Amino acid sequence: MADRPLIIDGLQYGNWSEEIFAQMHTGGVSAVHATICYHENFRETVANIERWNRWFERYARHITPGRTAADVRRAHAEGRTAIVFGFQNCSPIEDDIGLIEIVHTLGARFMQLSYNNQSLLATGCYEAEDPGITRFGRQAIAEMNRVGLVIDMSHSAERSTLEAIELSERPIAITHANPASWHPARRNKSDDVLRALGESGGMLGFSTYPHHLRAGGNCTVDEFCAMIADTAELMGIDHIGIGSDLCQNQPDSVVEWMRVGRWSKEADYGEGSADNPGFPPQPPWFGDNTDFVNLIDGLTAAGFGAEETAKVMGGNWLSFFERSFGPV
Amino acid sequence: MADRPLIIDGLQYGNWSEEIFAQMHTGGVSAVHATICYHENFRETVANIERWNRWFERYARHITPGRTAADVRRAHAEGRTAIVFGFQNCSPIEDDIGLIEIVHTLGARFMQLSYNNQSLLATGCYEAEDPGITRFGRQAIAEMNRVGLVIDMSHSAERSTLEAIELSERPIAITHANPASWHPARRNKSDDVLRALGESGGMLGFSTYPHHLRAGGNCTVDEFCAMIADTAELMGIDHIGIGSDLCQNQPDSVVEWMRVGRWSKEADYGEGSADNPGFPPQPPWFGDNTDFVNLIDGLTAAGFGAEETAKVMGGNWLSFFERSFGPV
Numbered sequence A, B: 001m002a003d004r005p006l007i008i009d010g011l012q013y014g015n016w017s018e019e020i021f022a023q024m025h026t027g028g029v030s031a032v033h034a035t036i037c038y039h040e041n042f043r044e045t046v047a048n049i050e051r052w053n054r055w056f057e058r059y060a061r062h063i064t065p066g067r068t069a070a071d072v073r074r075a076h077a078e079g080r081t082a083i084v085f086g087f088q089n090c091s092p093i094e095d096d097i098g099l100i101e102i103v104h105t106l107g108a109r110f111m112q113l114s115y116n117n118q119s120l121l122a123t124g125c126y127e128a129e130d131p132g133i134t135r136f137g138r139q140a141i142a143e144m145n146r147v148g149l150v151i152d153m154s155h156s157a158e159r160s161t162l163e164a165i166e167l168s169e170r171p172i173a174i175t176h177a178n179p180a181s182w183h184p185a186r187r188n189k190s191d192d193v194l195r196a197l198g199e200s201g202g203m204l205g206f207s208t209y210p211h212h213l214r215a216g217g218n219c220t221v222d223e224f225c226a227m228i229a230d231t232a233e234l235m236g237i238d239h240i241g242i243g244s245d246l247c248q249n250q251p252d253s254v255v256e257w258m259r260v261g262r263w264s265k266e267a268d269y270g271e272g273s274a275d276n277p278g279f280p281p282q283p284p285w286f287g288d289n290t291d292f293v294n295l296i297d298g299l300t301a302a303g304f305g306a307e308e309t310a311k312v313m314g315g316n317w318l319s320f321f322e323r324s325f326g327p328v
Helices: A018-026 A042-058 A069-078 A098-105 A135-147 A158-167 A191-199 A221-235 A252-260 A292-301 A306-324 B018-026 B042-058 B069-078 B098-105 B135-147 B158-167 B191-199 B221-235 B252-260 B292-301 B306-324
Strands: A007-012 A029-037 A063-065 A081-087 A108-112 A150-152 A203-206 A240-242 B007-012 B029-037 B063-065 B081-087 B108-112 B150-152 B203-206 B240-242
Touching: A007 A203, A007 A240, A007 A306, A018 A029, A018 A081, A029 A042, A029 A069, A029 A108, A029 A306, A042 A063, A042 A081, A042 A098, A042 B042, A042 B098, A063 A069, A069 A081, A069 A306, A098 A108, A098 A135, A098 B042, A135 A150, A135 A158, A158 A191, A191 A203, A191 A221, A203 A221, A203 A306, A221 A240, A221 A292, A221 A306, A240 A306, A292 A306, B007 B203, B007 B240, B007 B306, B018 B029, B018 B081, B029 B042, B029 B069, B029 B108, B029 B306, B042 B063, B042 B081, B042 B098, B063 B069, B069 B081, B069 B306, B098 B108, B098 B135, B135 B150, B135 B158, B158 B191, B191 B203, B191 B221, B203 B221, B203 B306, B221 B240, B221 B292, B221 B306, B240 B306, B292 B306
Parallel strands: A007 A029, A029 A081, A063 A081, A081 A108, A108 A150, A203 A240, B007 B029, B029 B081, B063 B081, B081 B108, B108 B150, B203 B240
Antiparallel strands: none
């Protein structure tokens, strides 16, 4: 493990368990941005944090709260995994700008401004129209910038995303998505977005979620790493990392909650379809937290040097955490 | 100000304003334990913290969050006042033990187990019967001990208070009360309680609230300081401080909220009475945060040496904060 680079995953939403935390340990993963909310309101999100607090007590051998880059470095030195809290939607702040500082104090470090649908702040990638960042959204971006809560636009629509990059005084993130030019999908991002993201100092995390992959679960690690190499050309080697979107051991009821929340009485299949409604099977080279080694090997085979590989596997995220998680 | 001891007030609930914060500055007060909740539930308490966060931004010249003894020392060096959050009741944790760590993370450092009435944790001092610490109360005490949230029994009944002192593995506080042997009042404390408090390493904060004073608002500073001297004999010089219970500029509707909350449709006068329902006038020697100097002079006149005076005015609280505000 000593010769492995520091590994950070820019997004996971597992059905958390001692088994998964032990795999993070075995896989030498020093930090994971863990989704702790999709549609939960503030009080429900607090209940989720309470659950994490019990895991931090119970599984202290493997996991520890990740609130700063220093926490991640400490976790790395101790052979543990720092868990960085993030929200895939802005539902936890409800209609209350003061909750941004509150959730930051409680450990949140990433918040998406919208999840597939229109939110109070921005438009999601499944809406027909994208009117851009709202009035509340502009206030929220400034407040997130002030306290150090990173704007994540993974599930947002194009115009809203470009406006968020422009309006934010600090670099933002797209924690889990791939280039649409490689695999056209509503959740993947245009070259315009990726260029603007890179130029503004932001970060893209590459997703292994099959709906984001060319050929889905049949995508090879070589194709995936070739895509990373092309994106490094587009965005610069310092602005890319992994955001696996690993949803390990989740029942299909969870992907239904992600897609439908409480907003629809009808089924919505998101990236899936009526005949393929559940979680798609992961590609064989990335099924759990012990598989980062396959990405390291894949990047090396794709021509990345050791220093570049280290940047993609975690160095860039660590440096981004350093600049992003506290007040300016 | 340089020759003044470090000053800490163990409890205030002002109608907070720039004027009051400026008086803290003028009075050289380095920390105030500020009540931020009487009967508020969790979400309402969070809204109160949001309000404080805005004051911390707006009045950063005068006030700063007080979460550790180090914060207080820094505030002292900078000529600012560290505000330590506390609850006069356990209503913010509702029926949920996980909220204890959550409110601690949000900055709470003191919580009363009951306020006048029976709570889910303990009995208040106005109940006819006191069955002692409840099942939930025992769990809550252990969790408060674990995270570093100080148990405050100021408004609790005798048996519950003695049991809390016994059950808690860390010293507790009675932040604002006086000896009942000096002035019999339901809110003042028996010598048994005060002795047990001192022997266990706990802290008593002396109250200037007229209903806790012999002769009420006519109590002289000399009488008050003579009472402090007697209590130092009873409890030891290291276990006493100030807990002024100053409720500056509050309208009488606030004392009604304190007493009645949402639990009664009928008036309850608490320490007042139907013909004297409002806030009683403070004694002339302690009306705002610039008056701590009168206590320093009073203690000196009562025979306290400089070192003892410094302990009572803030040194003991600072040392208690040091031992109490974090995990063991």
